[in-house]
Amino acid sequence: MAAFTLAHLSDPHLGPLPAPKLHQLAGKRALGYQNWKRSRHAIHRRDVLDALVADIRTQAPDHIAITGDLINLALPGEFTQARTWLESVGAPHDVTLVPGNHDAYVRATQKQISEWIGYMRGDGASAGAPLSFPFLRRRGPLTLIGVSSAVPTAPFMATGWLGHAQLDALDNALSQLAGDPNFRVLLIHHPLSSKSSYKRLTDAEALLTILRRHRVDLILHGHDHIHSTMWFDGPHGRVPAIGVPSASAMPYRHYPAAAYNLFSITRGGDAWRCEQRVRGFVDGAGVESAEVRELQRVQLI
Template sequence: MATFTLAHLSDPHLAPLPKPRLSELVGKRAFGYLNWTHNRHKIHRRDVLDALVSDMLAQAPDHIAITGDLVNLALEAEFAPSRAWLESIGTPERVTVIPGNHDAYVRATQNRFAESWGSYIAGDETSDHGAAFPAVRRRGPLALIGVSSAVPTPPLMATGWLGPSQLQALAKTLAGLAAEEAFRVLLIHHPLHSDAHNKRLTDSSEALALLKQHGVELVLHGHDHIHSATRVEGPKRQIPVIGVPSASALAHGRHPPAAYNIFSIRRDGAAWRCEQIVRGINEARRVREIRRITLS
């Protein structure tokens, strides 16, 4: 079987931020806007994102996965530019997206990401291109399983939640895929483990129980804006769980500069082989290979 390459980036936090209407700057958005104008606009740079995406496209991956936080405050004016950005990367056949907490920042626009990016989110069997999770997309030997942990939260909170209905549907999806000879990739915005109480996946124990019972080959996430590599229990072996920094960020504090991953996946007899290539931006705003890791 030929090698299939999957690129993964996350948390582009697209800049510039459109000027909000005064009526939009209430509650959580007011805090977020102050944070953006005082801090985050210095960190999340469009030139950095453009350089990273240009390098990624030059690698000609077979498919691209983006695990959320395309926008910042979920303003109405942010969604049309985010759709245009997706279209500049590729068609829905070549790009899969799931939402992050910033994409469902407030209740007023918590469903706008689904309306704007529907064809990039929808599973293969979703006829209306709507956002129904979990969404399964088969690309080459891969079964991409998109879930949504994106829910509106109070100020200063960035937690995620799958919820009983989505977990129940995910259990059925994973059980069905277990019988297939597919490389299963779970896409989720929040990490499955987090030490930060205000940023955690609140029902992670339930999600971990499903993975332990049914298994997947790989879990990809964003949210923490750092390089992350952990493993969780599966039914037969441990499952690699890989996080990636923000795709638009300059280095700040403990957070590294923008990076993305490419996974080279192939079938070798009865086993899957997967190699991770990490590429990131340096101080000269040039993208280079950081390291290669054999995952399985």
């Protein structure tokens, strides 16, 4: 079987920020706008993001996964700007998206996430169906499982939450996949473990309980803006959870420059093999490739 290549990027934080109206800068948005003007506009650069996406195209992956934070303050104009950017990355069939906390920055514009619904629609969902999580998409030998941890939070908080309804639906969906040999990839914005209480997934333990019962082979997330590999217990062994830096970032403090991951997934006999390759900016130069490493061999039971 030929390798299936999955590209993963996250947290593009698209700029430039549309000019906000005064009435839109209340509460959390006012603080976020000050932060953007003070420093974030210089960290998250569109030219960096464009170069990274151009490099992804040269790698010709079979599919692209994006794990949230397309925008910054959830201003109405940002949603349209992000939809145009998504269309430049690829068609909805070829790109799968889950939202991040900045995409749900304030409650007033949560519904506007539906502007991107084509990239978050599960297989078999009708064109007029409302946005729903979790969703499942089959692409080649992969089953992509998208969940949303994007919820509005108080100022100075960036926590995520799945909620009982979504967790129950995920448990049911994974139960229905029992015996399905496809390689399963869970997409979520927040990491499943965090040292920062203000950035954590608040119901992570409930999600991990589900993942201990049902096979998931790879977990992809964003949010922390760093290279990250964590391992969690699954029913047949340890499962890797991989984080990636912001796709638009210049290096700052302990955060690395923009990068993305390429996963090469192959099946041989009754086992899957998954290799990870990192491509990103190095020393202010162009996009380069780091060492390939084998994440794991997944034995189908």
